[in-house]
Amino acid sequence: KVCLAKGGFTRVPICSDQMNGKECADKIKAELGGDVRGVRADKKEKPSGENCVACGKKAKQFAYAARQ
Numbered sequence: 439k440v441c442l443a444k445g446g447f448t449r450v451p452i453c454s455d456q457m458n459g460k461e462c463a464d465k466i467k468a469e470l471g472g473d474v475r476g477v478r479a480d481k482k483e484k485p486s487g488e489n490c491v492a493c494g495k496k497a498k499q500f501a502y503a504a505r506q
């Protein structure tokens with residue numbers, strides 16, 4: 439279960455940060471009240487055996503979500 443704390447970022451496994459992952463980002467926003475802000479540019483983070491928190495497909499990367 440993902441919890442978006444006030445004033446902080448949460449790392450979530452997601453299937454894609456491209457346009458095909460927009461539905462998942464929208465679902466994260468609707469259900470958790472936070473926006474997917476992006477992925478880390480300075481570090482490659484690959485999930486191992488984790489699924490997307492929104493759709494359940496195999497996660498390809500970690501994204502960071504936060505409340506505005």
